[in-house]
Amino acid sequence: xxxxxxxxxxxxxxxxxxxxxxxxxxxxxxxxxxxxxxxxxxxxxxxxxxxxxxxxxxxxxxxxxxxxxxxxxxxxxxxxxxxxxxxxxxxxxxxxxxxxxxxxxxxxxxxx
Amino acid sequence: xxxxxxxxxxxxxxxxxxxxxxxxxxxxxxxxxxxxxxxxxxxxxxxxxxxxxxxxxxxxxxxxxxxxxxxxxxxxxxxxxxxxxxxxxxxxxxxxxxxxxxxxxxxxxxxxxx
Numbered sequence: 001x002x003x004x005x006x007x008x009x010x011x012x013x014x015x016x017x018x019x020x021x022x023x024x025x026x027x028x029x030x031x032x033x034x035x036x037x038x039x040x041x042x043x044x045x046x047x048x049x050x051x052x053x054x055x056x057x058x059x060x061x062x063x064x065x066x067x068x069x070x071x072x073x074x075x076x077x078x079x080x081x082x083x084x085x086x087x088x089x090x091x092x093x094x095x096x097x098x099x100x101x102x103x104x105x106x107x108x109x110x111x112x
Numbered sequence: 113x114x115x116x117x118x119x120x121x122x123x124x125x126x127x128x129x130x131x132x133x134x135x136x137x138x139x140x141x142x143x144x145x146x147x148x149x150x151x152x153x154x155x156x157x158x159x160x161x162x163x164x165x166x167x168x169x170x171x172x173x174x175x176x177x178x179x180x181x182x183x184x185x186x187x188x189x190x191x192x193x194x195x196x197x198x199x200x201x202x203x204x205x206x207x208x209x210x211x212x213x214x215x216x217x218x219x220x221x222x223x224x225x226x
Contacts (some may be wrong), residue, residue, distance in 0.1 A: 042218035
């Protein structure tokens, strides 16, 4: 029962480096989400994909890009990492907007 | 005003106590309400899912939704040390436009002491 799988689990980047966070779900869900979680800030939505072929900005999209590669996969790219992007990143998916969402185990990213 | 407000706590209770966790919201379009539990350094896991107003019970957990007051609650009966975690409320609207978003409260840190 894989559910939502995120890779990598941990990453350290230098300021200005780029990287892509990968997310894949095996539940045939239509909608996928990227959140970041910071102490005292809760879960903040970066981008979401309501269905395959669509993406939309969330609350904190600046500095990020996303790609909905297919129905299973939704990647998050940091083009030029900044220390302010140090955070824990969570991917989530759900079948439709009126169903529950399931989360991956997170990617812990540090930008130095 | 944030769309979803949740008291961050921390909340500390003795084992066996009844715990009440709450969220308020401002968006009247919200119809689907969820509670998640998050252990330290783990991803959120779904505890309860409810639609519109009313109560839902699952074992020691009861979720309540009062749409007229824009207020949701999670009750934990006979709390256990293993319930120590951060509890997050989440909500969304019907299909279409921004209602695809799932909006979270900041979470309440709960500690149940043996």
